[in-house]
Amino acid sequence: MFYLKRLQEHQKIFQRSKFWLGIFIVVLLCIILISIPPTLSQQPVVLNLLMTAPDAQPWKQFLIKDFEEKNPGIRINLIEGPNATNLLEDLYTSAFILGDSPYDLINMDVIWTPKFAAAGWLLDLSDRMTQQELAAFSPKDVEGGRVGGKLYRIPMRSDVGVLYSRKDLLKQAGFQPPETFSDLLKISLALQQQRKVNWGYVWQGRQYEGLAAMFVEVLEGFGGFWVNPNTLEVGLDRPETLQAIAFLKETVAKGISPPGVTTYIEEDTRRFFQSGQAAFLRSWPYVWPLANAADSPIKGKIAIQPMVSNALKTGGSCLGGWGLGIAKSTKHPEEAWKAIQYFTSEQAQRQFILSAGYVPSRRSLFTDPEIVAKFPYYPKLLEIEDKAILRPPIAQYDQASDILQRYLSAALTNRIAPESAMKAAAAETRMLLKTRGSRE
Numbered sequence: 205m206f207y208l209k210r211l212q213e214h215q216k217i218f219q220r221s222k223f224w225l226g227i228f229i230v231v232l233l234c235i236i237l238i239s240i241p242p243t244l245s246q247q248p249v250v251l252n253l254l255m256t257a258p259d260a261q262p263w264k265q266f267l268i269k270d271f272e273e274k275n276p277g278i279r280i281n282l283i284e285g286p287n288a289t290n291l292l293e294d295l296y297t298s299a300f301i302l303g304d305s306p307y308d309l310i311n312m313d314v315i316w317t318p319k320f321a322a323a324g325w326l327l328d329l330s331d332r333m334t335q336q337e338l339a340a341f342s343p344k345d346v347e348g349g350r351v352g353g354k355l356y357r358i359p360m361r362s363d364v365g366v367l368y369s370r371k372d373l374l375k376q377a378g379f380q381p382p383e384t385f386s387d388l389l390k391i392s393l394a395l396q397q398q399r400k401v402n403w404g405y406v407w408q409g410r411q412y413e414g415l416a417a418m419f420v421e422v423l424e425g426f427g428g429f430w431v432n433p434n435t436l437e438v439g440l441d442r443p444e445t446l447q448a449i450a451f452l453k454e455t456v457a458k459g460i461s462p463p464g465v466t467t468y469i470e471e472d473t474r475r476f477f478q479s480g481q482a483a484f485l486r487s488w489p490y491v492w493p494l495a496n497a498a499d500s501p502i503k504g505k506i507a508i509q510p511m512v513s514n515a516l517k518t519g520g521s522c523l524g525g526w527g528l529g530i531a532k533s534t535k536h537p538e539e540a541w542k543a544i545q546y547f548t549s550e551q552a553q554r555q556f557i558l559s560a561g562y563v564p565s566r567r568s569l570f571t572d573p574e575i576v577a578k579f580p581y582y583p584k585l586l587e588i589e590d591k592a593i594l595r596p597p598i599a600q601y602d603q604a605s606d607i608l609q610r611y612l613s614a615a616l617t618n619r620i621a622p623e624s625a626m627k628a629a630a631a632e633t634r635m636l637l638k639t640r641g642s643r644e
């Protein structure tokens with residue numbers, strides 16, 4: 205009886221001390237948690253961003269490190285994708301369609317916004333920037349990010365098609381820079397005949413988005429058009445389109461362009477030109493710093509100019525460019541906006557342009573003394589940019605581009621006669637625009 209009583213007393217004491225021990229542990233844990241600095245207790249927010257591998261290099265060298273230093277609670281996870289813009293678009297699109305997109309920031313080519321916005325994949329950024337803040341950017345770049353009056357993409361960098369030439373060879377042979385398509389052919393052939401260079405002209409001829417970008421310039425130079433975004437009229441079966449195709453075919457038929465040109469994307473053409481094998485190259489401004497790098501065989505030997513055009517028509521360069529949007533599915537819209545503000549800021553763009561030679565989206569940088577000292581042709585680039593032509597800003601752009609790419613590639617590689625190819629391309633495009641409704 206006595207033992208039983210003692211045992212019950214012990215149990216009571218044990219339970220009381222267990223209670224106090226529990227309280228003690230809880231209090232201790234609270235003290236530990238409160239005393240840990242917030243930076244250690246909180247995981248940084250990670251923003252996922254996908255871009256083409258060549259584009260990613262200058263981001264990795266400076267931009268991301270600087271942003272993360274200034275914003276210790278945010279990390280940018282940069283994923284490198286394929287080189288061709290349409291393949292990158294496919295990756296973003298399939299991620300959105302599967303419904304669980306891992307991307308927070310969307311690095312968008314200027315041609316993607318109408319489709320991405322119409323599909324409801326992007327956050328509306330209209331209230332995030334004032335009209336005055338937006339006025340610092342090139343108007344065409346801002347327009348490229350607007351759909352149905354709302355803003356979905358802030359321009360990060362612009363882009364315009366340009367013509368590069370070997371100014372050393374032109375000078376030796378006594379030629380002025382070409383102004384027309386026939387000048388381009390004539391000078392190329394002459395330089396090839398004088399054995400100054402193996403090939404005359406390289407351009408992007410593979411069946412991909414770059415083919416469409418290159419083609420709108422030739423089309424414009426012959427006075428033609430692809431799709432009028434206001435009326436949805438299709439110009440692919442007009443005589444100007446056939447003249448544009450005839451010019452490109454002539455470059456191959458006369459041995460001015462290498463036969464492989466119909467399989468080349470930007471980087472293939474840059475390597476070809478940079479190795480000294482061609483007199484002219486159509487590409488984007490990113491080529492300049494690479495072709496002028498210390499180990500480049502053509503360093504200091506090149507000039508840059510607007511795309512040539514048929515003497516009687518106005519020529520034009522294609523407007524390209526990339527900007528940032530925010531995925532509607534992101535859990536971190538505020539952090540994503542902070543990142544956009546930084547990446548599109550004047551200071552970040554200046555560094556980015558100085559290291560990569562890209563085209564600014566902020567107008568003041570085209571004439572910024574530090575930038576002009578390194579890239580003297582930038583003020584000229586602003587003039588080219590202001591006259592640049594947009595690929596049709598319609599929600600069905602990727603399908604319209606796919607139709608053009610398929611038939612144009614077939615015509616250029618002699619699989620279908622140009623006239624039949626363009627008749628079919630025009631008919632399919634008209635059908636697409638009719639069945640999918642009007643402009644977004």
Ligand code: GLC
Nearest residue numbers: 289313363413414417524525
């Ligand atoms: C460049 C341009 C982009 C274009 C692409 C075509 O990246 O900036 O707008 O679509 O080239 O290859």
